[in-house]
Amino acid sequence: MSRIEVVSSVLRANQVRAEETRARLDAAGVACVNLISAPGSGKTTLLQKTITALEGIPCAVLVGDLQTTRDAERLAAAGAPVVQINTGRGCHLTADQVAEGLDRLDLSQIQLLFIENVGNMVCPAGVDLGEHRRVALLSVPEGDDKVAKYPTLFQGADLVLLTKVDLLSVLPFAVRQVEEDLARVNTRAPLQQISTLEGTGMDAWLAWLRALVAG
Amino acid sequence: MSRIEVVSSVLRANQVRAEETRARLDAAGVACVNLISAPGSGKTTLLQKTITALEGIPCAVLVGDLQTTRDAERLAAAGAPVVQINTGRGCHLTADQVAEGLDRLDLSQIQLLFIENVGNMVCPAGVDLGEHRRVALLSVPEGDDKVAKYPTLFQGADLVLLTKVDLLSVLPFAVRQVEEDLARVNTRAPLQQISTLEGTGMDAWLAWLRALVAG
Numbered sequence: 001m002s003r004i005e006v007v008s009s010v011l012r013a014n015q016v017r018a019e020e021t022r023a024r025l026d027a028a029g030v031a032c033v034n035l036i037s038a039p040g041s042g043k044t045t046l047l048q049k050t051i052t053a054l055e056g057i058p059c060a061v062l063v064g065d066l067q068t069t070r071d072a073e074r075l076a077a078a079g080a081p082v083v084q085i086n087t088g089r090g091c092h093l094t095a096d097q098v099a100e101g102l103d104r105l106d107l108s109q110i111q112l113l114f115i116e117n118v119g120n121m122v123c124p125a126g127v128d129l130g131e132h133r134r135v136a137l138l139s140v141p142e143g144d145d146k147v148a149k150y151p152t153l154f155q156g157a158d159l160v161l162l163t164k165v166d167l168l169s170v171l172p173f174a175v176r177q178v179e180e181d182l183a184r185v186n187t188r189a190p191l192q193q194i195s196t197l198e199g200t201g202m203d204a205w206l207a208w209l210r211a212l213v214a215g
Numbered sequence: 216m217s218r219i220e221v222v223s224s225v226l227r228a229n230q231v232r233a234e235e236t237r238a239r240l241d242a243a244g245v246a247c248v249n250l251i252s253a254p255g256s257g258k259t260t261l262l263q264k265t266i267t268a269l270e271g272i273p274c275a276v277l278v279g280d281l282q283t284t285r286d287a288e289r290l291a292a293a294g295a296p297v298v299q300i301n302t303g304r305g306c307h308l309t310a311d312q313v314a315e316g317l318d319r320l321d322l323s324q325i326q327l328l329f330i331e332n333v334g335n336m337v338c339p340a341g342v343d344l345g346e347h348r349r350v351a352l353l354s355v356p357e358g359d360d361k362v363a364k365y366p367t368l369f370q371g372a373d374l375v376l377l378t379k380v381d382l383l384s385v386l387p388f389a390v391r392q393v394e395e396d397l398a399r400v401n402t403r404a405p406l407q408q409i410s411t412l413e414g415t416g417m418d419a420w421l422a423w424l425r426a427l428v429a430g
Binding site for chain 2: 038039040065066067068070071089090091118119120121122123126139141142143145146148149150151152164167170
């Protein structure tokens with residue numbers, strides 16, 4: 001068997017498991033959002049603020065990291081059930097890992113499940129985890145060339161969050177460049193600016209999540 | 216053949232090619248540095264400033280990106296021969312790609328070769344490209360928890376550059392946390408603070424490179 005055949009069969013098995021997970025979430029009435037970005041784009045901080053702000057919508061989080069339970073500890077402090085998945089050297093979460101993580105949650109008690117993927121702009125983009133929506137984050141300090149350089153992530157996103165926009169005043173960054181590059185690869189996903197530090201854009205993000213849960 | 220066997224055989228083939236590349240560089244008297252970090256940590260900007268500042272040491276760059284030739288254009292403007300390698304969906308450079316890139320450079324005209332890997336904190340860490348030294352970059356906006364969360368990259372580094380330290384005054388970041396986490400996984404690699412914007416730490420970085428070339 002060639003390497004390409006092996007990889008393709010692994011991806012097919014992942015897709016089957018992802019579809020099972022989506023059906024399981026649908027049956028439980030749980031909406032699921034997969035957050036993908038480079039390390040340090042602000043996924044965990046955003047989720048901390050989001051869980052606290054989404055009063056009336058019980059949430060849970062599956063969080064993937066190579067090592068440590070730091071993110072899980074930060075998120076648990078925000079009051080949601082959290083399952084930490086350590087991937088070791090694995091560069092993305094897999095549908096199997098998510099399915100196992102779900103076994104440790106009581107789906108009847110939640111309406112919204114966040115998956116915080118391993119910090120990586122490349123590998124998680126090609127892997128369905130059974131989510132309903134995929135959110136790509138890009139933070140201002142990463143630079144305005146990233147949509148063009150990592151198109152796969154942004155092509156597959158349902159929503160793109162431009163995070164840490166409080167730093168637009170101190171760092172060189174052309175939002176228009178991001179808008180233009182995004183328009184070339186994805187005409188469907190809105191680009192929302194957000195700053196968890198200053199609160200900018202939180203209302204729009206929360207409204208998007210509430211609509212998804214109501215949907 | 217199981218997936219693990221296939222992956223292992225791919226890695227063995229990569230290692231053989233990397234050793235060939237190292238021997239080829241040694242024979243040509245070229246020192247080679249592999250730069251690895253998350254997207255947006257400042258690899259390209261650092262190389263632009265470095266190439267300009269290293270007067271008397273002719274440099275070249277192999278730069279890996281999924282898409283675009285933007286980094287190559289920026290680096291070529293700094294006056295060095297540059298080969299851009301587009302990896303498509305590939306999450307790291309391979310020793311084969313680097314060996315092919317070398318064919319497009321005149322090694323007799325350079326003393327120092329930089330490899331700017333695909334922006335990714337996970338996958339490039341496990342792949343030898345034939346370099347002599349490996350430099351890991353971590354930028355202040357990414358957060359002070361990244362050494363603990365992505366230990367593989369920092370374990371294998373010969374030098375760790377903490378970049379964008381001009382932002383230490385406006386972002387929450389504990390340098391001591393990074394120092395402590397690094398001490399747990401790597402006692403060999405120094406941690407150098409650097410800001411290409413303000414010039415902080417450039418002298419130490421250039422001295423490290425000059426010592427490597429003088430070898």
